[in-house]
Amino acid sequence: MPAYQQDYYALLGVPRDASPEEIKRAYIEAAQKLHPDKNKAAGETEIFLGVQQAYETLSNPSRRAQYDATLPPEVNTSLPYRHRIVQSRTSIGRLNEPQMHYLILELEPPADSQKTSSPPLNVSLIIDRSTSMLGQKMDVVKATAIQVLRSLRPQDILSVVAFSDRAEVVIPAAYNQERSKLEPRIQAIQPSGATEIFQGLEAGVKEVMRSIDAKRVNHIILLTDGHTYGDEQQCLSLATKLAEQGIGVSGMGIGSEWNDIFLDALSTRTGGNSAHISDPQDIKRILLEKFNALTQTFAEDVTLEVRPVDGVEISYVFRLQPDPAPIPSVDGKYHLGAILQDTSTRAIFEYIIQPKAVKSETLTFMDGTLKVSMGTQPLPVPPLRMRLSSSVSDTPPTGSPPLEIHQALSRLTLYRMQERARKEIERGNFDTATRQLQMLADNLIAQGERSLAHTIAFEVDSLKRQRSLSEEGSKKMKYGTRSLFLASPKKELVQ
Amino acid sequence: MIICPNCQHENVEGAVYCVECGAQIDGVETLVTKAITDQEIEEELKKKAPRPEADSVPANSWLSLHLMDNGKILPLASRNEFTLGRLSEGQPIMPDIDLTPFQAYASGVSRLHAVVKRDGNRVVVMDLGSSNGTYLNGRRLNPHLEEELGHGDIVALGKLKIQILLRDI
Numbered sequence: 004m005p006a007y008q009q010d011y012y013a014l015l016g017v018p019r020d021a022s023p024e025e026i027k028r029a030y031i032e033a034a035q036k037l038h039p040d041k042n043k044a045a046g047e048t049e050i051f052l053g054v055q056q057a058y059e060t061l062s063n064p065s066r067r068a069q070y071d072a073t074l075p076p077e078v079n080t081s082l083p084y085r086h087r088i089v090q091s092r093t094s095i096g097r098l099n100e101p102q103m104h105y106l107i108l109e110l111e112p113p114a115d116s117q118k119t120s121s122p123p124l125n126v127s128l129i130i131d132r133s134t135s136m137l138g139q140k141m142d143v144v145k146a147t148a149i150q151v152l153r154s155l156r157p158q159d160i161l162s163v164v165a166f167s168d169r170a171e172v173v174i175p176a177a178y179n180q181e182r183s184k185l186e187p188r189i190q191a192i193q194p195s196g197a198t199e200i201f202q203g204l205e206a207g208v209k210e211v212m213r214s215i216d217a218k219r220v221n222h223i224i225l226l227t228d229g230h231t232y233g234d235e236q237q238c239l240s241l242a243t244k245l246a247e248q249g250i251g252v253s254g255m256g257i258g259s260e261w262n263d264i265f266l267d268a269l270s271t272r273t274g275g276n277s278a279h280i281s282d283p284q285d286i287k288r289i290l291l292e293k294f295n296a297l298t299q300t301f302a303e304d305v306t307l308e309v310r311p312v313d314g315v316e317i318s319y320v321f322r323l324q325p326d327p328a329p330i331p332s333v334d335g336k337y338h339l340g341a342i343l344q345d346t347s348t349r350a351i352f353e354y355i356i357q358p359k360a361v362k363s364e365t366l367t368f369m370d371g372t373l374k375v376s377m378g379t380q381p382l383p384v385p386p387l388r389m390r391l392s393s394s395v396s397d398t399p400p401t402g403s404p405p406l407e408i409h410q411a412l413s414r415l416t417l418y419r420m421q422e423r424a425r426k427e428i429e430r431g432n433f434d435t436a437t438r439q440l441q442m443l444a445d446n447l448i449a450q451g452e453r454s455l456a457h458t459i460a461f462e463v464d465s466l467k468r469q470r471s472l473s474e475e476g477s478k479k480m481k482y483g484t485r486s487l488f489l490a491s492p493k494k495e496l497v498q
Numbered sequence: 499m500i501i502c503p504n505c506q507h508e509n510v511e512g513a514v515y516c517v518e519c520g521a522q523i524d525g526v527e528t529l530v531t532k533a534i535t536d537q538e539i540e541e542e543l544k545k546k547a548p549r550p551e552a553d554s555v556p557a558n559s560w561l562s563l564h565l566m567d568n569g570k571i572l573p574l575a576s577r578n579e580f581t582l583g584r585l586s587e588g589q590p591i592m593p594d595i596d597l598t599p600f601q602a603y604a605s606g607v608s609r610l611h612a613v614v615k616r617d618g619n620r621v622v623v624m625d626l627g628s629s630n631g632t633y634l635n636g637r638r639l640n641p642h643l644e645e646e647l648g649h650g651d652i653v654a655l656g657k658l659k660i661q662i663l664l665r666d667i
Contacts, residue, residue, distance in 0.1 A: 091512070091514070092512070096511075098511060100499060100510075100511055101510050101511065102510060102511040102512040103510050103511065103512035103513050104512055105512075105514070355510065403514075403524050404514060404524065408514070409514060409524075412514045412515055413515060413522070416514075416515035416516075416517065416520050417520060419517065420517075420520055423517065438604070439518070441603060441604045442505070442518070442519040442520060442601075442604050443520065444603060445520075445601060445603045445604050446519075446520040448598065448603065449598075449599075453587055457587070460603075
């Protein structure tokens with residue numbers, strides 16, 4: 004009997020104290036993935052039969068009780084990764100007004116883990132070949148794609164899709180291809196036509212789905228330089244489905260004529276990230292870095308699912324590293340992306356706590372489940388219950404939060420200042436936006452970020468004259484303030 | 499609620515940085531309304547009754563600039579003329595007094611905005627053709643024309659308000 008059949012809870016990927024609803028949902032999710040009509044890999048039908056058996060037992064209270072009695076006490080509760088939580092305050096004050104609370108969640112491989120071999124890749128590279136890519140952009144993209152193809156390990160799968168207003172598969176997803184023979188196909192990509200991202204995305208998804216496998220890093224990389232028109236909603240709902248399947252999407256925008264808000268929304272809902280490539284020269288570096296990060300995957304599809312708590316709202320979530328980006332909530336789920344071998348994954352959560360939530364002695368402000376998928380582990384990683392409580396006191400502790408939260412917030416504040424200013428511009432409040440950006444520029448000067456401050460000062464002028472930001476400048480602002488998270492603090496330097 | 503001392507924005511309790519202007523606010527005291535009795539006021543006054551002169555002021559300081567937005571006082575000494583402005587990259591002429599730390603950019607202070615001079619017994623201010631103008635007690639000054647200053651006058655460089663504190667010369 005295979006090992007996974009021994010524990011129904013592990014098979015369904017639920018903790019032993021899971022509620023009937025959780026069991027039901029886990030069963031439906033597993034069934035959707037593993038049903039014989041749908042599953043791909045060999046042996047999954049057997050796992051599906053095991054899942055069915057597990058559900059039949061655990062969904063019936065008396066049978067579940069009987070089964071529980073036969074279980075050995077939970078011995079192996081240690082998780083294959085480490086997690087750490089830092090909160091801004093040790094206790095929450097009993098206040099008659101709303102208050103904010105912050106926490107940082109950090110996930111990393113265990114300290115003693117030898118550098119385990121990373122799971123093989125199943126990546127689809129989707130290349131925009133619209134007319135605007137003509138010239139240097141296309142040349143660098145092609146050269147880089149060929150370089151990626153050469154550098155892959157034998158077990159990796161790479162498919163390449165080129166799209167304009169329709170898509171064609173340049174290299175289909177397949178094992179054991181003779182790669183040197185595929186290079187001319189990449190060379191032959193010719194730019195022409197318009198940009199319809201959904202066409203490319205759909206074709207790329209098909210390729211990834213051909214060899215989708217929980218033991219692989221399933222990822223889509225979209226390279227584009229243009230706006231897509233009318234199919235944004237289609238793309239986003241496709242991305243939401245991809246997130247459920249554990250497929251990450253990364254979007255890379257070349258130049259300035261693309262929609263960063265859309266590309267961000269597309270990628271962050273899957274745990275991926277978007278990047279701004281202002282100079283075509285940088286395409287190679289950024290794309291190779293992305294592939295390198297994918298081959299460094301320790302665990303992926305880190306998802307925090309939270310249940311609503313009365314009077315407590317998660318008002319903002321931001322992944323600090325790797326790839327700093329705001330993380331949207333998709334039906335109460337936050338897709339935090341991958342955990343890399345050499346970089347921990349850190350995210351900061353901002354809570355707004357209403358007076359009605361602090362009536363009793365303790366407040367459980369977070370009631371969630373953290374799920375992680377690890378291709379190298381034979382069994383599903385047991386989900387981690389994230390039930391965080393804090394004592395409520397009449398005199399809240401004063402003073403500064405821990406240094407870690409302080410540092411994260413000092414940069415997050417700058418990022419959110421430009422975010423706020425862009426929202427004000429959308430609403431037509433140009434004076435407010437101008438003032439906010441000016442203050443952002445002041446702050447950046449004070450921190451020694453002169454070139455970014457200069458960009459913003461330029462945008463302030465543009466805003467005053469034309470009542471809009473430049474395409475290039477608004478992207479530089481967004482990705483520039485994000486990249487501050489990666490830099491070491493500069494404040495201490497004497498100028 | 500925490501009111502940002504820099505921009506007066508009302509931030510939610512527990513905020514660490516002001517969402518509006520980015521200033522750090524976690525050290526700022528929470529505003530709590532509290533009844534104060536007359537007795538407490540008198541005791542408080544007694545404690546602080548003899549207010550000593552700021553000891554860091556050099557003896558030969560003839561002028562101090564009181565930055566009204568944050569209450570800082572800059573004593574000036576040793577020269578008879580000071581240009582006011584803000585430092586910026588690649589600028590050939592530097593102001594004597596750099597107001598960058600006091601939100602000069604946001605307040606609309608030019609790089610070379612104005613000059614204050616001691617001229618015999620008089621102290622004068624002159625606008626140096628700034629973009630947003632120099633105001634004396636709310637009246638806009640003509641550029642490149644000297645105006646006499648008195649103790650307690652308020653000079654505004656753009657929106658940056660500075661009170662002039664003169665010492666008997």
